[in-house]
Amino acid sequence: MNIGIIGCGIIGSRMGQGWQKAGHRVVGWNRTVSRAKDAGFPLVDSPAAVAAESEVIMVVVADPPALISVTEGPEGLARVSLKGKVIMNASTVGPADNQRAARQIQGAGGEFLEVPFTGSKGGAEAGKLVFYVGGDKDLVARMQPLLLQIGQKCFHFGAVGTAADAKLIMNMMLANLMEAMTEGLVFAGKAGLDMATFIEAYKMNAGYSVLADMKLEKMLVGDYSTHFSLKHMDKDVRLALERAAALKTACPLTERLKEIFSEAMKTGWGEEDFSVLYRMISKQSM
Numbered sequence: 001m002n003i004g005i006i007g008c009g010i011i012g013s014r015m016g017q018g019w020q021k022a023g024h025r026v027v028g029w030n031r032t033v034s035r036a037k038d039a040g041f042p043l044v045d046s047p048a049a050v051a052a053e054s055e056v057i058m059v060v061v062a063d064p065p066a067l068i069s070v071t072e073g074p075e076g077l078a079r080v081s082l083k084g085k086v087i088m089n090a091s092t093v094g095p096a097d098n099q100r101a102a103r104q105i106q107g108a109g110g111e112f113l114e115v116p117f118t119g120s121k122g123g124a125e126a127g128k129l130v131f132y133v134g135g136d137k138d139l140v141a142r143m144q145p146l147l148l149q150i151g152q153k154c155f156h157f158g159a160v161g162t163a164a165d166a167k168l169i170m171n172m173m174l175a176n177l178m179e180a181m182t183e184g185l186v187f188a189g190k191a192g193l194d195m196a197t198f199i200e201a202y203k204m205n206a207g208y209s210v211l212a213d214m215k216l217e218k219m220l221v222g223d224y225s226t227h228f229s230l231k232h233m234d235k236d237v238r239l240a241l242e243r244a245a246a247l248k249t250a251c252p253l254t255e256r257l258k259e260i261f262s263e264a265m266k267t268g269w270g271e272e273d274f275s276v277l278y279r280m281i282s283k284q285s286m
């Protein structure tokens with residue numbers, strides 16, 4: 001199959017490589033060509049050019065404005081006929097953003113699925129992503145085998161918008177968990193606890209998580225190489241709070257977390273992994 005990737009960043013490039021390994025022909029487009037030079041598959045000039053060469057197109061861009069740009073911009077996907085093509089959006093955006101993209105794509109004759117995911121850089125490299133899927137049931141059934149070539153599981157939540165909600169809620173919980181773990185680790189250090197013993201005991205505590213497995217050891221040695229950037233988690237916390245407000249849902253802890261993320265963004269660490277919160281709380285505790 002001919003597959004196109006729009007947005008060849010940390011995840012998009014690895015999704016493309018995964019599909020290449022599975023035997024597909026992959027082309028991509030990236031706004032900044034130089035950043036995608038190691039994508040491992042050929043790049044074309046525009047999202048519309050990706051559409052011309054592909055039957056299935058995966059969009060993996062930063063945020064809602066980026067999604068609008070690649071769908072509705074002058075050389076966006078919806079500017080050309082998308083008849084017979086399936087467009088999937090894996091970018092983390094709000095439900096209304098995906099519903100808007102769906103209208104644009106369908107207006108140009110294409111089919112649309114939202115497929116936000118979890119699993120980060122390591123999951124994308126290992127083909128172990130977990131997809132949250134929103135859209136037509138029959139289209140989900142047709143696309144699932146392809147998604148499972150780069151992922152381990154698909155959860156179909158319902159119509160377009162439902163998977164975006166699920167993703168925002170999951171990331172809101174994850175962001176809070178990171179802050180809680182960060183504060184606890186800094187606190188344990190300040191209390192003079194033996195960290196090796198503390199971590200061994202933490203692993204047997206109900207509060208231990210997969211997140212700790214992924215991040216903890218690296219945080220303690222100051223390795224914030226980016227798997228999931230602070231700037232994207234900052235965006236996700238904001239999107240989650242906007243959606244929560246629209247649904248009149250109280251999220252007092254996350255409201256405070258938004259301020260903490262804003263402080264962290266002001267340090268200029270937005271491109272680093274979101275576990276860089278540990279460096280900020282450590283500095284504030286000196």
Ligand SMILES: NC(=O)c1ccc[n+]([C@@H]2O[C@H](COP(=O)([O-])OP(=O)(O)OC[C@H]3O[C@@H](n4cnc5c(N)ncnc54)[C@H](OP(=O)(O)O)[C@@H]3O)[C@@H](O)[C@H]2O)c1
Nearest residue numbers: 007008009010011031032035061062066091092120228232
């Ligand atoms: N990394 C993870 O662990 C992870 C996990 C779950 C979900 N996500 C979500 O997946 C998406 C991509 O994440 P990532 O980690 O791959 O991010 P990334 O490495 O920062 O890549 C972002 C991509 O979006 C493009 N982009 C940004 N603004 C754009 C615009 N206005 N128009 C067109 N393209 C634009 C970037 O192009 P340039 O190179 O030109 O900047 C780049 O290709 C985000 O929505 C993120 O929240 C990521």
